[in-house]
Amino acid sequence: MGSLAAVLRHPDDLYPLLKLKMASRQAEKQIPPEPHWAFCYSMLHKVSRSFALVIQQLGTDLRNAVCIFYLVLRALDTVEDDTSIPTDVKVPILIAFHRHVYDREWHFSCGTKEYKVLMDQFHHVSTAFLELGKGYQDAIEDITKRMGAGMAKFICKEVESIDDYDEYCYYVAGLVGLGLSKLFYASGTEDLAPDSLSNSMGLFLQKTNIIRDYLEDINEIPKCRMFWPREIWSKYVNKLEDLKYEENSDKAVQCLNDMVTNALMHVEDCLKYMSALRDHAIFRFCAIPQIMAIGTLALCYNNIEVFRGVVKMRRGLTAKVIDRTNNMTDVYLAFYDFSNILKPKINKNDPNATKTLSRVEAIQKACMDSGVLNKRLSYFSSYWPLFSLTSLPPEQASSRITTIFNLLPGPSIVRPIKCLP
Numbered sequence: 001m002g003s004l005a006a007v008l009r010h011p012d013d014l015y016p017l018l019k020l021k022m023a024s025r026q027a028e029k030q031i032p033p034e035p036h037w038a039f040c041y042s043m044l045h046k047v048s049r050s051f052a053l054v055i056q057q058l059g060t061d062l063r064n065a066v067c068i069f070y071l072v073l074r075a076l077d078t079v080e081d082d083t084s085i086p087t088d089v090k091v092p093i094l095i096a097f098h099r100h101v102y103d104r105e106w107h108f109s110c111g112t113k114e115y116k117v118l119m120d121q122f123h124h125v126s127t128a129f130l131e132l133g134k135g136y137q138d139a140i141e142d143i144t145k146r147m148g149a150g151m152a153k154f155i156c157k158e159v160e161s162i163d164d165y166d167e168y169c170y171y172v173a174g175l176v177g178l179g180l181s182k183l184f185y186a187s188g189t190e191d192l193a194p195d196s197l198s199n200s201m202g203l204f205l206q207k208t209n210i211i212r213d214y215l216e217d218i219n220e221i222p223k224c225r226m227f228w229p230r231e232i233w234s235k236y237v238n239k240l241e242d243l244k245y246e247e248n249s250d251k252a253v254q255c256l257n258d259m260v261t262n263a264l265m266h267v268e269d270c271l272k273y274m275s276a277l278r279d280h281a282i283f284r285f286c287a288i289p290q291i292m293a294i295g296t297l298a299l300c301y302n303n304i305e306v307f308r309g310v311v312k313m314r315r316g317l318t319a320k321v322i323d324r325t326n327n328m329t330d331v332y333l334a335f336y337d338f339s340n341i342l343k344p345k346i347n348k349n350d351p352n353a354t355k356t357l358s359r360v361e362a363i364q365k366a367c368m369d370s371g372v373l374n375k376r377l378s379y380f381s382s383y384w385p386l387f388s389l390t391s392l393p394p395e396q397a398s399s400r401i402t403t404i405f406n407l408l409p410g411p412s413i414v415r416p417i418k419c420l421p
Contacts, residue, residue, distance in 0.1 A: 039124035065136035078111040098145035135186035143179035165229035173206030174199035200269030207263035336367040
């Protein structure tokens with residue numbers, strides 16, 4: 001969950017990390033006793049701990065529906081992502097996947113680690129799916145059918161144009177946004193959001209992941225599958241894999257900035273979607289990943305490390321986002337602050353500098369026009385309530401942090417270190 005060194009560098013991370021730790025342990029205690037539901041929620045914790053945490057805040061029926069929706073689409077995605085499956089085997093599975101959710105006996109062995117367990121024991125997911133209300137079942141089946149067909153289309157099709165890119169992201173993520181909106185509506189807690197806004201919610205998250213995961217995806221074995229559109233990357237290099245080579249660093253960063261600028265076009269729609277939500281738990285469920293996305297883009301922009309390793313928000317900052325995001329004021333502040341982090345990184349010599357600046361300023365204007373930014377100084381303002389660690393010698397601060405964490409139930413979330421920076 002983070003090292004002692006990171007906590008000492010950012011001492012106000014500690015309180016949110018403590019709360020996240022306790023909330024995570026509490027969520028694990030709430031796993032239902034029935035074998036199929038126990039499998040589903042345990043698997044959810046394994047494939048996405050942060051998602052498993054925010055989902056726990058939803059009402060029981062909606063929580064169960066969203067859990068199954070996530071696992072069904074994660075299983076579908078596992079089939080799509082497994083490059084060892086021959087195309088003539090993969091495509092029919094993707095197209096028929098919406099029918100498999102009704103079959104308690106169906107399973108297909110693919111993927112690795114926890115994803116292989118999910119696929120091998122998919123009958124638990126099907127059993128749980130069949131216990132959902134019909135409105136939830138219909139929504140999940142519809143989105144799964146459309147997503148499977150879209151994935152099958154792009155198994156045999158490269159992402160050439162920006163239109164292809166948007167279409168692919170619609171199939172694998174925009175439809176998730178549409179599906180969640182349908183589930184929220186079926187629960188009786190929200191109005192049905194416009195498809196265009198639901199789509200943007202998904203596209204913003206998906207494009208962020210595609211940008212961040214460049215190196216992991218390009219190095220995938222036995223063969224890579226990439227979704228950066230040729231229309232963008234061909235302006236900078238002859239082959240997409242050339243971006244990872246040091247001699248192309250300048251062009252790689254320019255291409256990266258082009259991709260980030262493209263993703264930013266969805267932000268204003270996302271803000272409109274979130275501002276219309278009424279239920280607090282649903283709001284947090286939707287808002288936390290969106291703030292994580294804008295934060296990740298702020299880190300990735302103009303950052304050559306995207307082509308060298310993993311670029312992501314530190315665990316303590318993630319804990320802050322989960323802890324502090326409670327209303328639209330928090331969202332506007334977060335988007336404004338993260339855009340302020342990105343804005344100074346825009347190099348006037350970058351080919352897309354004017355477009356990037358325009359989109360960042362449009363985001364900031366939307367946040368300013370909300371009229372709430374003058375009520376608080378910053379989303380990141382410190383509220384550390386217990387004690388200051390910076391005034392302590394490193395060894396004493398390290399000992400105090402470790403003691404606090406070890407008083408909590410479950411395994412420690414900080415790793416002891418021998419040397420402090």
